[in-house]
Amino acid sequence: NAGVTQTPKFRVLKTGQSMTLLCAQDMNHEYMYWYRQDPGMGLRLIHYSVGEGTTAKGEVPDGYNVSRLKKQNFLLGLESAAPSQTSVYFCASKDFSNQPQHFGDGTRLSIL
C-alpha cells in the first residue's frame, strides 16, 4: 500500500549539476503532477501529465524537464541546477474522476 513514492528523499547538489527525481505510484492513476513548495509561496505546479507519454507545463516550468514513459512513473529532471531551485518537491497523482490528488512525502533538494 505504498501510494506515491518519491526518490530520493534528500539531495544536495552543486550549481550546474544535473539530477532526476523519480515519482512512482501504484494506484494506476492517469494524472501525475510535480510541485515545488517554498516558504510563503504555497505549492506551485511545475509540470503535469494527463497520461502515459504526455506532459504539460504548469506555473513554473523553466529549468525543469519531465517524462512519463511509463504510466506509473513521472520523472522530474534538472539539467543544470541553480540555487533558486532549492526547494521541497512534491509529486501527486489522481485518477480520471473527481477524486483528490494523492501526495508523496516530498524530496528536499538543496543546491549550493
Add this chain to the structure above:
Amino acid sequence: AQSVTQPDIHITVSEGASLELRCNYSYGATPYLFWYVQSPGQGLQLLLKYFSGDTLVQGIKGFEAEFKRSQSSFNLRKPSVHWSDAAEYFCAVGSPSGNTPLVFGKGTRLSVIA
C-alpha cells in the same frame, strides 16, 4: 482564471479552543474544493472535499468545512483544537471535470499553545 486566497498566514490558538481557517476562491463555475493538511516534514493529506450537495462537509480528524457560494468561501472549522492539529493547512480549487490541475492557496500555518 482560478485562484485561492487564504488571508491568514499564521494563526495561534489555545488547545481546546475552536478554530476557523478562511479560504476564498475565484472560479467561473461550480468549483470542486479541497482542504489538505501538511504536518512538518510530511506530504499533504486530504482533510475533506466538496463537489456538490450538502454545503457542510465533514472530514477526518473532526474537521468540517462550509461552502458558501454567495461569499465564494470554503472555511475550515474545528470545535476543539488538539495540540496535534498544529500543521499547515492548504485550500485548493479544481474543475468539476477533474481534468485541470488543482490551484492551491499559499497556506495557513496553525500553532497550538497549551
